Amino acid sequence: MEEIVFMVGGQSGEGIESTGDIFATALHRYGYWVFGFRHFPSRIRGGHTNYRVRVARHQVYTHGNRIDIMAAFDRESLDEFGALLSSGAAVIFDPSAGQSTPPAGIDVRLCPVPLGDLANKAGGAIMKNVVSIGAAAGLMGLDPGVFDSVIRDTFAKKGEKVVAANQKAAREGFAYAQEHFGVTHRLSPPVSSPGMILSGNEAVALGALAAGCRFLAAYPITPATSIMYWLVDHFPQFGGVVIQAEDEIAAINMAIGAGFAGARAMTSTSGPGFSLMMEAIGLAGMTETPVVIIDVQRGGPSTGLPTKTEQSDLNEMLGGTHGEIPRIVLAPSTIEQAYLITRRAFDLAEIYQCPVIIASDLFLGLARASVPVLPAPAPGDRGKLWDPSSQPAADGERFRRYRVTEDGISPRSLPGQRGGEFVATGNEHSEFGPEIEAPGIRVTMMQKRLRKLAKFDLGDDAVWYGGDEHPDVLLVGWGASWGALAEARSVLAAAGKKVGHLQVVAIMPLPVERLRPFLANAKDIVICESNATGQMEAHLRRYGLLPAQVRRVNRYDGNPLTAADVLALWDLHPRAEGRPGERDPAAMVLPGQLRLAGETPAEGWPVLDPGLAVSGAKGGGEARDQQR
């Protein structure tokens, strides 16, 4: 097989996350490209959680549309996700633990494994998760020692005994699976070695470090906090500082203070915190202070869906704060781009002396995947920093910090520079800094600030396009949905459609002239976004880029937008296996499309509640909004 999707599901607090991480990292080290995504509730103990890991021979950008091997520790794993099982999928479960049945009529291969007994044999029932991934590796025909090094790294702090016990647990599962079920899902050998495995949040943090940022102030919030974790671990080694602020208002004001002092500074948050930052974003715009803000969006409004993904903060990123300021909004589409765009953001913040907002989301931020080795740091562009030797201040005259210039950007002095003293104020101000109310100066200064971005162009990175040169169907997306749209495009192309995929990366200032040629000629424009009201569509419409009629795919049930959501418009479905376009579409397996198979439940499978077993549309492509 070209690729396999593994899922481990259970209750929160059962170690599902670490199990998924061990599995993903081990397969990554083995030479496969993985993409892992965790589904979790907003509580610490209890509630279903699962971790899906797609393992492939080539780079993949989503966790896939199906499940091939499932380790089920609770009934919800099957009740809610059984519908995604592929034909011939293997289900690993502990027959003594009391499980639900798989959905009726799917030809799944039941693999009862005495997970608890084998874990006890290795040293403790707590290791049943590790037994289950050992069993999965057995079904895939991998090496029995595939998890050894990752287990060592994960448990080294707990001592050699714990390491050895876990390694034994994995091997017990492996041996049991091979003995009783053989190899059910053999992956073809790896063809190329991936370079790194990291999450979007880690990519953002790494990008900040690489960009020379050494200051983060943030308030903990799901799903942004792992940016903070990584920087707390790493900034001190590089002369940087992380402050856990008392709230997000403090966090962004601290970052603005650090930016004013001359540091490359940032704050990271999610929707509720981002809302609290609105006034300060205006302050950064008015005082022309560089600051980078990462918004890892989650389901809104208000507390919304704290552990679910959404792209519904766009309006706020574009317009949030009273008054009118120049600002830059960028949306990375992949984990690699999260690194590259964050690195770039610090240059842009200093070049244009304005806030830069990075629109990430939970799906991009928390998904953990193999990527090629990211490019090493290179010196950035700090923009117009005042150089007293080449631009001496006039004798006795105060520093003209907000000097009116042709491009609107004025040389910036930093505290500590003699002769550069000025006051930065959130009030309207003169070229020297102090507040004024004279209408003439007000208008001059507004125009000066607003023209800073007149010529802004992110270049080739501003938009991404893939597909037919003259498409009939044009999929339009932004942010983390890139992978899903790319998969949908290839299925549409395989179905004979002339299809293109346009991804908006620079969202503000919008690269209107770069977008226009793509949008002007497509017959069937489909705008796909994870929100209910079509915020990107409205944004594009405002610039006259869209015809009166477009189609929309809006998903806002908290789960990531998938290729299936898009393809449903044409009654098409993603491939069951392989890279997009490699397999026969008839092989797909999706909710409502489950093929009947002859296999009956194995002996020992406890049928708890047959009435709940079939879950045609549950957990699949629910809550799709399609409108003309």
Add this chain to the structure above:
Amino acid sequence: MISSADLRADTPTWCPGCGDFAVLAALQRALPLLGVPRENIVIVSGIGCSGKISSYLRAYGFHGVHGRTLPVATGIKTANPDLLVIAAGGDGDGYAIGVSHFIHAARRNIDVTYIVMDNHIYGLTTGQTSPTSPRGFKSKTTPAGAAEEPVDPLALALASGAGFVAQGFSGEIGQLASICEQALRYRGFALVNVLSPCVSFNREYSYDWLREHLVDIDHEPGYDPHDYATAVRYVTEHHGLLRGAVYVSDRPGYVESLVGTRRPVDVDWEEPKARWPELVAEFN
């Protein structure tokens, strides 16, 4: 070395007789004593009459939004610990909209001198009750008299862990300048609450009334500002009507604990580049 004259910028637009003139003068008197060059001084101010001080004191200044002086000052000081950072604002800025930052800056013991020009009223908006206005205080927003108890800034600072707590009076500029000097030299969070009369909108807290009621603890026999319990007792017994250095602790400041020999303002691409293979290897 700088002189007081070097620290003069725009002519203040405060009302004649405003207590804030004395605060500006006290800072201009104290700062030259520290030997810090002007370009290394940053004054962050808030919103209100007092917030205009950053335009009147010639140095680097940051006039932020209402109530957020301390986070901005914290960011500046942490990013570049070589700077002398002053935050300044009014009682509304510090004890109403920004009171959370006040508590957290105090417990962090960030090396910032925080000067609050406390006139017990909102002056720039022409007279509304402030968080330090006494119960029963009549103003446009409390015509029947304020129903709430006032915040006691000294007690709040002591309870929040501030390293240095003092109160000055605009009518005693010599003592105020001395307090400012001590606060500026202090390596940690230093609150200087200045009873700074508003001559336009608050006749209750006049120079005369304050002169009559304030107890000068700098000259109080046997008063030891290093003794926390005594400080708390004095503040409580005198309802905060003290002037002088109330409390001086020797606990270490926040910035020292966070920032090593390198400063966040020293933007560097070389070290992450040199250590790139090691960073890449972490993600494997």
